[in-house]
Each structure stands twice: as structure tokens, then as C-alpha cells.
């Protein structure tokens with residue numbers, strides 16, 4: 001038999017517990033930041049430090065071109081303070097559903113909490129002349145995989161520091177300091193990565209999609225071709241046979257692919273050309289070792305350097 | 315009206331490749347709205363229908379969408395076929411109210427699952443018999459307003475309430491909401507729950523009800539329940555996946571001590587994707603007290619009866635923007651007087667998208 005007093009005690013405990021956990025939740029981070037891809041969440045974490053809780057809607061091992069617009073994603077950003085979009089059309093297949101679906105006025109385009117991270121980035125591959133889908137599912141605003149160049153992430157970091165400072169002025173100096181530290185670390189690391197890849201300057205590789213363009217430009221490598229004949233169009237056997245033959249002719253021995261692309265097509269192509277296929281993530285979390293943006297570039301640089309060395313030795 | 319359509323066609327012809335190019339990360343165009351066109355064409359061989367084999371009249375759907383101002387987004391869908399051109403939907407939405415999406419205008423009521431789909435998004439060429447007999451082939455469409463509230467519960471739980479204009483039944487409206495009394499405001503309630511079972515799988519459970527007063531003085535209502543399990547492996551989101559779905563619909567009339575159970579039935583379907591370019595699907599269905607194209611009484615007029623049937627299809631999608639689908643469907647119907655009818659069809663459907671690719675809900 002439960003006494004009335006016990007009931008009151010239990011009720012009081014529930015109320016106090018709820019209030020305390022609400023306070024704890026509110027105090028744990030000043031800004032809740034949601035992003036399209038893991039790389040942007042990683043940069044936001046470096047810039048925000050203890051004041052920001054950042055998470056990505058697209059997982060690192062997931063194709064950022066095809067994110068299912070699940071209502072559960074809308075729920076995740078219902079009370080976010082900031083949303084960081086990749087921009088340049090990479091997330092246009094799902095964001096126009098998920099963002100309004102969140103029913104969160106603070107992160108809609110035009111609101112202070114919406115960030116297009118591509119702002120201020122020097123965009124490459126902007127199509128010239130007529131854009132037509134006869135070329136496949138092209139990115140008409142230019143190549144949106146700019147997060148594959150360490151220098152562009154420095155631009156993103158200072159952009160995020162400005163936005164965080166505006167929304168949370170109390171910690172403005174922290175955000176600015178963190179962004180500067182991030183830039184310094186990224187510059188130092190870039191020098192090391194450039195040194196690792198310097199022996200292979202001018203070497204050509206094959207990528208699955210045109211998502212390594214910024215990386216190749218930064219580190220002095222060249223794209224020989226792509227496993228997919230046109231963006232979003234799967235390769236036919238004859239196309240792969242022709243590509244393998246020309247790779248063999250030109251001595252191109254490295255094929256780079258991502259966890260969400262057809263590994264068999266990449267491996268088959270590489271073995272026919274007498275080379276090797278390398279899984280090199282374009283997004284943070286693509287492979288377990290790529291835990292943040294620094295680790296991602298480290299994995300890519302190391303794996304590509306090893307493959308190029310092996311290819312040259314053959 | 316015709317002038318507007320001609321203008322739109324011209325706008326589409328001249329602007330379609332750029333419509334996507336001009337859109338930044340989120341739909342927004344200053345000078346022009348984002349315009350998309352979907353063309354749907356059907357070849358059919360149906361031995362039980364009094365129709366020649368071959369091409370059936372196709373239809374084109376034009377979607378026009380743009381941000382109005384910081385407060386509103388306007389969406390218009392025009393449907394064009396050989397006989398008619400009409401603005402099937404034209405509605406404004408706002409997300410300025412925290413937690414709530416407000417939608418008003420000529421809209422498709424948020425009822426169930428199949429009733430939300432545009433023709434070109436149907437997973438099978440034809441709508442389920444029970445959908446046609448309860449809400450209408452393409453769901454319940456009417457002028458009205460809806461508010462969809464995302465509750466703060468830890469999973470996606472959405473409650474939608476709607477109110478619509480009173481309209482009598484006609485070929486486009488299976489429901490009679492035609493009472494002219496002032497108190498007649500047809501209303502809807504819809505509860506949608508979606509949970510992530512794991513990274514790849516979602517479970518959705520929904521319930522819907524719509525009710526209004528008919529021109530016969532009776533209350534008319536449809537209620538439905540739906541269950542969907544969907545799997546999209548995140549590592550192969552563009553190559554694999556499956557969806558299992560079942561929906562039950564029930565239509566009734568009551569008032570003045572009279573209760574009349576009208577049409578009711580269900581369908582269950584499986585869609586399976588085994589490659590980037592290939593989908594396949596099977597569907598079974600049953601409907602009671604329902605009309606079909608082939609079940610006629612002794613005088614040759616359509617009569618309601620019990621139907622059951624199955625469909626199977628295979629779809630080839632060479633890109634995101636086109637689709638070819640081969641489907642076989644068979645439906646057996648039995649009338650109240652014992653009359654029997656078959657409806658077998660072999661169909662080949664072509665679907666094309668140009669311009670802005672109107673996005674489909676998950």
C-alpha cells in the first residue's frame with residue numbers, strides 16, 4: 001500500500017530530477033549544431049570546443065549525394081541552433097525536405113542559424129556553356145566536394161567562428177581563437193602531407209567520382225579518368241574495358257573509391273590495368289581511422305602514397 | 315487559363331536546364347520559380363477491357379515551386395492530359411511557427427500512405443482498388459488548411475489536423491461531403507510515427523480519419539491504418555533497399571440511427587531494389603463492396619463487389635530522371651448477384667523528368 005506522502009515524495013523527486021536534467025542539458029553546450037556531412041561537424045567541433053555540440057545528418061560511410069530524407073532526421077534538428085549545409089547543390093536532393101520538415105524557424109535559409117559552408121570557397125569545375133543532363137547528374141554550380149582541400153576547411157572554420165560568435169556573443173573570443181588554432185594546425189599538417197606526396201608530383205590516378213578534384217589540385221596529382229562514365233551513371237563493362245586498356249597504355253595503376261561506391265567495379269578495373277584499388281574516404285567517418293578532418297586527410301595521403309609507390313615499383 | 319499554360323510551357327522549354335543550375339543549396343529562385351515537368355506514358359494490353367491494345371493517353375505534371383518571402387513557400391502542380399489541364403494542387407506553406415507546418419490552398423489531404431502520392435510516384439501503375447473506392451485514385455484533394463505538428467516526443471511523431479471545403483461526390487471525389495449546412499466542415503486527423511530501428515531501417519505506423527456531412531444528410535467517413543518498414547542500407551543507399559507496406563482503408567456512412575458500412579479493404583506490397591538501376595515489386599490486395607472497371611451487373615452498369623488481385627513489376631532506371639516499368643496485374647471480382655469478372659493487364663510505363671526534380675518524401 002503506497003501512502004499519499006510517498007506519492008508526493010515520488011512526484012517531487014520526478015519533478016526535481018526532470019528540472020535538474022533539463023538544466024544539465026542546457027548547460028552542457030551553448031550551441032547545438034547540425035551539419036549535412038561529418039567534415040562540417042568535425043570543423044564545427046574544433047571551432048566550438050566545449051561550447052558546441054555538433055553532429056552530422058549524413059554518416060561518413062554514406063553517399064552524400066543520396067541521403068534518404070527520413071523524418072527521423074527532421075526530428076534530430078527540431079531544436080538545433082545552427083544548420084551547416086555543404087552547399088553547391090550537394091545536399092539539394094534531401095535538404096529541401098528535411099530542413100522545412102524540422103519546423104525549426106531558426107535554421108531555415110535566411111535565418112541567422114543557417115550556414116552555407118561553400119560561401120567564400122574558390123569553386124572549381126564550374127560548367128561552362130550549356131549544362132545538360134545528357135552529361136549525367138552534373139553538379140551545375142561547380143564541384144561541391146571542396147571539403148577535400150585542407151585550405152577550404154580553414155575558410156569554413158572562420159565562417160563558422162563568425163556565425164557562432166553572432167549567436168553566442170559571450171564566447172566569441174573562444175570561437176575566434178579556436179578557428180585560428182585550427183587554421184594553424186591545418187597549415188602545418190598540409191605541409192607534411194605535401195611532403196609525403198611530393199615524390200609523386202604529376203602522377204595520375206583514377207577516381208570513382210569527381211570528388212577528389214580539390215585534393216588532386218592541392219597535392220599536385222592528376223585525374224586520369226573516373227570509374228563512373230558520367231556523374232551518377234554506373235559503368236558498363238565495355239567502358240571499363242576501354243578505361244583499363246588506356247590505363248595500362250599510360251601506366252596509370254591507382255584507382256581510388258569510397259565506401260559507398262561499387263568496390264568491385266574499382267577493384268576489377270585496377271586489376272585489369274595491373275594496379276591496385278584503394279579505399280580512400282572523401283568524408284570523415286568513411287573509414288574508422290578517419291575520425292576527424294585531420295585524420296581523414298592523413299588516411300587519404302598515406303593510402304594514396306603507398307599505392308603510388310607500389311605502382312611505380314611494378 | 316490556356317494563356318497561363320502556354321506561358322508555363324515556354325518557361326519550361328527555355329528555362330529547364332537552368333532551373334536546377336540557378337537553384338543554390340535550397341530551393342530559391344528570385345526571377346523564376348523552380349519548374350519541373352514529369353511525363354508519364356502507358357502502353358497497355360488488357361484482354362478483359364473493351365479497349366484497343368497499345369498506347370494509352372499520357373499525362374504531364376508541371377510542378378512550380380518558389381519561396382514567396384521570408385514567411386511563405388508556394389507550390390503549384392498542374393496536370394495536363396489530352397482532355398484537360400488543371401491546377402491539381404496550389405498551396406502555400408510556412409515554417410515560421412516553431413514545431414508546426416501550416417499548409418493552405420488547394421491541397422492533397424495528409425491521409426494514409428498511397429493517397430499522398432502523385433501518379434508518377436505510384437510504386438505500381440494503378441492505385442489499389444480500395445484507395446480508388448474510398449479517397450479517390452490520387453487521394454483526397456480539396457481546398458482547405460492543414461497544420462502538422464511535430465510533437466517533442468523522442469521519435470518522429472506528427473499530428474496533422476485539417477479542415478476542407480464541403481464538396482459533393484464526383485468522379486474526382488469518392489467522398490460525399492456535399493451538405494450545404496453551415497456546420498459542415500469536413501475534417502481530418504492524421505497521426506504518423508516513424509522510428510529508426512537501426513541505421514538502415516525505419517518503422518512507420520500511421521492512422522488517419524476524415525469525416526464530413528454528405529448531401530444525403532448522412533455523415534461520411536474514411537479511416538485508415540498503415541504500416542511501413544523500409545530499409546535503405548546507408549553504405550549502398552543508391553544501390554539497394556526494400557520497402558514492405560500495408561494499408562487498410564474503411565469507408566462508412568452513418569446518421570439518423572442508420573449505419574452503412576461501405577467499401578473496405580487492404581493492400582500489402584514489397585518493393586525491392588537490387589542494383590542502382592533495377593527495382594522490382596509485388597502487391598496483393600483485397601477490397602469489399604468496391605467498384606472496378608470490369609465488374610458490371612446484368613444491365614451493364616458497374617456494380618460493387620468483392621475483388622482480390624495481385625500485381626508484379628520490374629523497373630529499369632537508367633538515371634535518376636527516367637524509368638521504364640513492365641507490370642502485370644490480375645484482378646478477380648465477384649458481384650453481389652454472383653456475377654464474375656476478370657481484369658488482366660500487361661502494362662509498359664515510361665516516366666521522364668526534366669527541370670527541377672520535385673523531391674519525394676521518404
Ligand SMILES: [Zn+2]
Pocket residue numbers: 065139144145209210211
Ligand atoms: Zn559529386
